[in-house]
Amino acid sequence: MVPKKYSLAAIAQHLLALFEVRRPGVARWDAETQQRFGREADSALLQMEQQCRELGVDDPPHWQRARAVVQDALLPRYARLAEAENAAAARDYGMWRGGDLVARASFALCGLVLGAIAVAVPWIPVQEKWVPWALFVLGPFLPDAYSWWYRRQHRKRLGALVADLAREGATLEAYRPLSEVQQSLGFRADGAQVPATDAPAPAPRAQTKG
Structure with missing residues (x-):
């Protein structure tokens, strides 16, 4: 059995991190x-x-299953999520005027006006005089918060994808044939340990004169 850092969930997280670096540069x-x-x-x-094998754990069936899951599940699902995210980002997530300077100034002015109305109307429980100015200052940052919320939704969808693959990996590991587990641990089917034929012979000890 492979270490946890080579589990299907860890593999998915590593690949998605690589893909996310390249995703914004994909035009189509x-x-x-x-x-x-x-x-x-x-x-x-x-x-x-190769790194797992260098650590002394050789488990070819695990990597065959990992490649199958990546090709059949991870890549198709990520392609749909990434395409939708790039399309939304290209439209500035539907933000008015793309959140440019005019839009930010308008949001600041709207915040000031709405805050003043909230303070002036008696039946609205807002009496602090600093509320309109706070909304005026925070208004220009509304496009940033809007974009952050959409990017956060994309990260949550990627997290859900990793969670699905983690459950699938746990199921595959739970029902692995015993012969595969024994082989990955270095044992034959009869329980005897596989001889390390590839290990180098010990160097002869140098004899010294007494």
Whole structure:
């Protein structure tokens, strides 16, 4: 069995982090883009498998399942999420005028007016005189908060994707054949330990004259 850092959830988090760095630069999600992301995923998986093998854990069935899950589940689902996020970002998430200087100044003015009305109307329980000016100062930052909220929703969807793959990985590990577990631990099917034939022979001890 592989260490936790090579579990299916950890693999998904690592690949999504790599993909998110490249996502803003993708202009169009087509077959070529998906193939490029697939090649990057294969390269990352190969590097992780090699590192795991260097740590003394050789588990080929685990990496075969990981590659299948990445190709069949992670890449298609991420492509849909990334395409939707890039399309929304290209429209500035629907923010009026894209949140430019005119929009920010308008939000500041609206905040000032609404705050003054809230203080002036008797049946609104707002009496602090600083409320209109606070809204005036915070108004220009409304587009930033708006964009932050949408990006946070995208990160939550990625987190849900990782959680789904973590559950699938736990299920696959729970129902692995015992022979695969024994092989990954270095034992044969009969329980005997596999001899380390590739280990170098011990160097002869130098004899000294007494």
